[in-house]
Amino acid sequence: MRPVIYVLSFIAVLGLGFWAYREHYDTRQALREVSALNSEIASLREALALQRAEWAYLNRPDRLRELASANFERLGLMPLEPAQFGDAANLSYPAAEEFFGDINNSVMVTGQLNPEEDPL
Amino acid sequence: MTRTPLRPLARILKARAQGENPDVIERENLRQRHEEMRDASRSRAEVRLLILGFAFFVAFSAIGARMGFVATTEAAEPRSSSAGAEILAQRADITDRNGRVLATNMLTHALYAHPKDMVDPARVAGELAAIFPELKADDLTRRFTDGRSFIWLRKVLSPEQMQAVHEIGDPGLLFGPREMRLYPNGQLAAHVLGGSSFGAEGVHSAEVIGTAGVERAMDARLRDPALSTTPLELSIDLTVQAAVEEILGAGITMMNAKGGAAIIMDVKTGEILSLASLPTFDPNIRPNPVLPKDAEPGDSPLFNRAVQGVYELGSTFKIFAAAQAMELGLVNANTMVDANAPMQWGKHRIREFQNKNYGPLLSVTDVIVKSSNVGTAKMALQIGGLRQQAFLKSLGFFEATPIELTEAPGAKPLLPAKWPEIVTITTSYGHGMSASPLHLAAAYATIANGGITVKPTILKQDAPRPGIRVMREDVADASVDMLRQVVTRGTASMAEVPGYEVGGKTGTADKPKRTGGYYKDKVINTFASVFPASDPRYVVLVTLDEPVETSGTEPRRTAGWTAVPVAAEITRRIAPLLGIRPMVEASPADRLTAVRN
Numbered sequence: 089m090r091p092v093i094y095v096l097s098f099i100a101v102l103g104l105g106f107w108a109y110r111e112h113y114d115t116r117q118a119l120r121e122v123s124a125l126n127s128e129i130a131s132l133r134e135a136l137a138l139q140r141a142e143w144a145y146l147n148r149p150d151r152l153r154e155l156a157s158a159n160f161e162r163l164g165l166m167p168l169e170p171a172q173f174g175d176a177a178n179l180s181y182p183a184a185e186e187f188f189g190d191i192n193n194s195v196m197v198t199g200q201l202n203p204e205e206d207p208l
Numbered sequence: 209m210t211r212t213p214l215r216p217l218a219r220i221l222k223a224r225a226q227g228e229n230p231d232v233i234e235r236e237n238l239r240q241r242h243e244e245m246r247d248a249s250r251s252r253a254e255v256r257l258l259i260l261g262f263a264f265f266v267a268f269s270a271i272g273a274r275m276g277f278v279a280t281t282e283a284a285e286p287r288s289s290s291a292g293a294e295i296l297a298q299r300a301d302i303t304d305r306n307g308r309v310l311a312t313n314m315l316t317h318a319l320y321a322h323p324k325d326m327v328d329p330a331r332v333a334g335e336l337a338a339i340f341p342e343l344k345a346d347d348l349t350r351r352f353t354d355g356r357s358f359i360w361l362r363k364v365l366s367p368e369q370m371q372a373v374h375e376i377g378d379p380g381l382l383f384g385p386r387e388m389r390l391y392p393n394g395q396l397a398a399h400v401l402g403g404s405s406f407g408a409e410g411v412h413s414a415e416v417i418g419t420a421g422v423e424r425a426m427d428a429r430l431r432d433p434a435l436s437t438t439p440l441e442l443s444i445d446l447t448v449q450a451a452v453e454e455i456l457g458a459g460i461t462m463m464n465a466k467g468g469a470a471i472i473m474d475v476k477t478g479e480i481l482s483l484a485s486l487p488t489f490d491p492n493i494r495p496n497p498v499l500p501k502d503a504e505p506g507d508s509p510l511f512n513r514a515v516q517g518v519y520e521l522g523s524t525f526k527i528f529a530a531a532q533a534m535e536l537g538l539v540n541a542n543t544m545v546d547a548n549a550p551m552q553w554g555k556h557r558i559r560e561f562q563n564k565n566y567g568p569l570l571s572v573t574d575v576i577v578k579s580s581n582v583g584t585a586k587m588a589l590q591i592g593g594l595r596q597q598a599f600l601k602s603l604g605f606f607e608a609t610p611i612e613l614t615e616a617p618g619a620k621p622l623l624p625a626k627w628p629e630i631v632t633i634t635t636s637y638g639h640g641m642s643a644s645p646l647h648l649a650a651a652y653a654t655i656a657n658g659g660i661t662v663k664p665t666i667l668k669q670d671a672p673r674p675g676i677r678v679m680r681e682d683v684a685d686a687s688v689d690m691l692r693q694v695v696t697r698g699t700a701s702m703a704e705v706p707g708y709e710v711g712g713k714t715g716t717a718d719k720p721k722r723t724g725g726y727y728k729d730k731v732i733n734t735f736a737s738v739f740p741a742s743d744p745r746y747v748v749l750v751t752l753d754e755p756v757e758t759s760g761t762e763p764r765r766t767a768g769w770t771a772v773p774v775a776a777e778i779t780r781r782i783a784p785l786l787g788i789r790p791m792v793e794a795s796p797a798d799r800l801t802a803v804r805n
Contacts, residue, residue, distance in 0.1 A: 134315050144309035144392035149450030167451070167781055170707050170790040 214238055298387055299416050300430045301439040302401065302423075304446040305479075305668045309439075311401055311423070311491075313416075314390045317370055317383040319362040320411065323352040326380030335376045336361065339369055352380075363406060363414075364388050384411045389423075391491045397449050399485045399512040400442065400666060402614065403494035419494065420510070422666055424614040441668040443479030448472060451781045452482040456750070459774030460486055463755035467506060469513035470778060471649045473747040475656040475738065477669040480611070481746070481786070483646075485513040506753060513751065515611065516619045518642045522715030522767075524652075524736045525638035526584045530576050531655060531687045532599045533587040535679045541686045544569040547583035556630055558585050561716075561766070576690040577698035579714065581637045588636030593627045596635065602661070602678040603651040605643050611664045619644050638715055645734065649749045652736045655691075656744035659684035692741035702772045703737060705780045707790020712737025712748075712775070714767035719754070730754050733767035735775045739783065740791060748782075750775040 156165040214237045220230045302311040326332055333348035340362065351359055364386055365373070373381055389404040402421020406414045418424035426440060456470045472482040489495050489509040497508050505511050533539045548567035551558040558581055560566060566580045575583030588596060600606065608620045622642040624631045634640035646664055653662040659679035679687075691711030695703045699714045715734040718726035733752045738744040755770035756763045764770070783790070 137312060138314060140309060141312045141314055141390050141392055144312065147308075148393045149396060149446065150394060153450070153454070168784040170705070170780065170784050172784065173789045 212237060212241070214241075298413075298431070298433075298436060299389065299404075300432075300436050302430070303439045303441055304444045304449075305441060305481075306445065307439075307441070308446045309392055310397060310442065310444070310446070311389060311391050311404075313387045316364045316366070316386050316388045318360070318386045318409075318414070319365055319370075319373060320382055320384060321352065321359045321361055322357060322380045322382060323359060324357050324380070326352060326378055328378070329353055329380075332376060332378045332381065336373070339372045360409075363409075382411075384413075386414055387416060389416055393446065394492070395488050395490050396446070396453060397444055397483070398488045398491045399514070400444060400480075400483050400613065401491050403491040405494075418614075420615065421491075421512075421613050425612045425616075442666055443474070443477075443481060443668045444483070444666070445481045445785070448782050448785050449482040449484065451785065452778055453484045453486070453488070455774060455777050455781060456484050456486055459750075459770075459777070460752065460755075463752055463757055463770045463774070465752040465755035465770070467513060468750065468752040468755075468774075469517065469645050470751070470775075471514050471645055471747070471749040472778075472782060473649045473653050473662075473664060473749075475653040475662060475744050475747055476672045478650070478653065478662040478665050478673065479669055480664055480666050482782070483514050483666070485511070485515075485517075512613070512615050513753070514645045515609065515613055516615045516644065517751070517753075518619055518622055518644050519732045519734075519751070520639050520642050520717040520720065521645070521648050521734050522638040522717035522732070523579045523581075524648055524713045524715035524734050525636065526576055526579060527655065527687055527691060527713050528600065528603065528651065529584045529588050529591065529596075529636040530572055530690060531679055531683055532591055532596065533572065534683045534686060535599075536591060536595070538590050539572050539587065541573050541690065542571050544571055545575060545583050546586050547575060547580045549580070549582045551582045551585060553585075553630060553633060556633075558582055558633065573690050573693055576713065577693050579694075579699050584636045585633040588632050589629065591632075593629060593632040596632055597627060599678070600635070600641075602676070603654055604661070604663075605641070605647055605651065609644065609646045609650065609664055611646060612666050616646075621647060638717060645749055645751045648734070648736050649747050652738060652749070653747045654678060655684050655687050656738040656747060657684075688738060688741055688744055691738060695737075699766070699768045700735060700737075700772045702768065703735065703776045703779075705739070705776055705783070708739045708779055708783050708788070709741040709791060710737050710739045710748075710776070710779055711741040711744075712772075714772060716765065716767045729756075729763075729765070731765045733765070733771040735767050735771035737775055737779070739779055740788070742791070745788065746782075746786065748775055748779050750778065 156163065159165075214234050215230065216233070216237075219233050223230045223233060299313055301309060301313070303309055321332075323329060329352035330349050333345045333352060336348055337343050337345035343361070361381075362369075365383070370383065373383075386406075391398075391401060398421075400421055402423040402425075403419045404416050404423050405419050407417040408415045418427045418430065422440075422442065423430065429435065430440060452470050452472060456468050459465075460468045467486050469486070470482065470484045471480060473480050487509045495509065497510070499508055506513055506517055511517065530539075534541065539545065546567065547570040549558070549560045549565040550563070560581055561579065566574070566578045567582065570578065570580055570583050572583075572587070574580070575587070591599075597606075605621055606623065608617045610616070621644070624635075624640055631640050650662060650664045653664070654660065654675070657675070658681045660677050661675035663673060663675070665673075688711055691713055692709060693711075694700050694713055695710050700712055703710045703712055712735055715736070717732045717734070718728070719730040719732060720726055731754065733755050734749070736747065736749045738747050750771045752767075752771050752774065756765050757769040758764075
């Protein structure tokens with residue numbers, strides 16, 4: 089009985105040693121990946137901060153105002169006026185014809201269905 | 209191993225035959241056996257001790273080796289916990305109330321030199337001077353060759369400049385990473401943001417510190433590592449701020465003014481939605497102007513007129529006298545008070561504008577509507593100096609404003625040293641004591657807030673902050689009603705913005721000379737207003753420095769002609785931006801749609 093235990097524990101030591109060796113190298117590999125990811129995160133954050141700053145710079149009110157006046161003929165953008173507030177009650181119902189557009193019979197409706205979309 | 213018997217028969221028989229005691233043989237054998245046993249156990253114990261000693265030796269040398277290893281190698285950060293967010297932002301961003309970026313950080317590089325590593329200092333100096341116009345080749349050559357081992361060349365570089373320096377290709381030119389503060393909106397809200405600069409500088413990093421405005425006042429908060437990823441939210445609304453600065457700038461040009469300031473304040477929370485002071489500057493390249501000796505502090509673009517500019521605010525103060533008189537029960541809105549001008553008080557003569565006489569009697573409302581100095585003075589005398597001081601103190605006119613800007617604590621109101629009755633009289637119509645436009649805005653906000661004090665703040669608030677009641681609600685309502693009548697039938701008729709029920713009070717104060725006395729043709733015009741009068745939400749305050757309106761036959765310098773139209777235009781533009789519907793007679797709803805629900 090005793091020799092069996094000796095052999096088993098010897099095999100167990102060998103097995104554990106091999107496991108520890110592998111875990112060690114796996115951990116080192118994982119740490120290397122983490123530090124690579126960390127530096128990638130840092131550089132992405134840096135790029136993100138820069139892009140956020142650029143977004144803010146490109147959207148600065150001065151520039152938008154200049155763009156609005158440069159493209160006035162095309163867009164006709166004006167500052168918001170008090171008179172532009174409307175009342176929901178003043179809106180007219182959309183006409184039924186408008187809602188269905190040019191579709192005026194069932195044949196056209198089936199022809200318009202998008203096969204990729206679930207009709208329901 | 210053969211076991212020796214204790215009583216070998218041969219020896220026993222032989223001993224008996226010789227008449228000896230056979231027990232001696234047995235004892236002798238026993239002794240020998242014990243000795244053998246002892247020797248064996250001793251040698252086993254020795255081996256055990258040796259093994260134990262070896263184990264201890266190995267254990268202690270392992271510990272010793274580990275200690276030596278730990279002591280001689282550089283410590284490594286534990287890497288299993290992930291870091292990352294803190295890597296970049298060492299200073300938190302600043303955003304407006306809607307999250308639009310007002311100040312952020314950008315990674316750039318500083319340029320420094322190790323002249324001792326340089327291959328060809330003269331060539332490097334020449335090429336650097338070609339890239340950076342402010343560096344001189346001769347000067348650089350001298351500095352590179354006088355034996356120094358380290359020189360700072362530039363605090364920040366653009367990527368293009370950095371590439372150009374790379375292309376010089378000299379090993380003595382080195383780059384250090386720098387986090388630079390960036391204000392993407394340029395001049396917008398410059399006085400609120402202030403600016404920043406580098407503090408302690410090292411090769412690998414530099415400290416960014418605030419130099420003015422909220423950057424300096426909130427420096428500790430912005431640098432707190434725990435909060436570096438949470439932006440500091442200001443109460444400023446970028447869109448409103450842009451509109452206010454645009455209109456104020458146009459107003460200053462049209463009214464030929466030297467400068468001006470505008471404040472938009474929420475009367476419930478005390479949040480400053482816009483704080484503009486012109487002329488302004490770009491916080492990205494904060495100037496350091498050298499002013500001539502006789503210049504006023506306000507001539508510097510860095511001067512924040514809205515917070516630091518302490519002026520006599522003129523007739524805008526009259527509403528406080530009227531409100532206090534009503535609060536004390538001395539008058540009500542319709543009480544007739546003596547307004548017979550001019551009024552003689554000792555050697556002083558109190559006159560009305562252009563020596564008019566609105567009297568002999570005026571209702572309290574009309575005193576405000578017509579802006580009667582004499583009527584206000586009479587009410588102030590009824591109130592008395594002590595009570596007047598206490599009331600103005602409760603409105604915050606006796607100490608610096610609590611706003612979170614570094615300039616604010618320095619801008620204490622200028623108060624007369626003594627408070628004789630003539631000071632009571634002049635203070636009631638805004639002369640004799642000076643305060644900043646922000647003081648005035650906060651006091652008007654208190655009236656508009658139903659008589660509960662409001663502290664101005666530049667930081668976004670979630671809810672109104674508790675204040676102290678300084679006047680009854682009906683008094684505050686009556687005061688707002690008077691302000692409304694100033695616009696509908698008084699000195700500020702140009703302030704009317706259809707649908708927004710603007711109420712406000714004009715103020716025209718002569719500028720004091722540095723040598724004493726007042727200038728005849730230099731004024732500070734102020735218009736402080738609240739809207740909508742039926743349920744005040746915002747205070748709009750405009751101050752113009754030395755404006756003059758020249759469209760008429762003679763130059764006009766009263767606030768009604770200068771500050772009021774500017775304020776009206778600001779209100780017209782910002783009210784829709786703030787989402788306030790104009791209160792117009794709605795077109796009668798069509799019956800069919802009214803039934804629909």
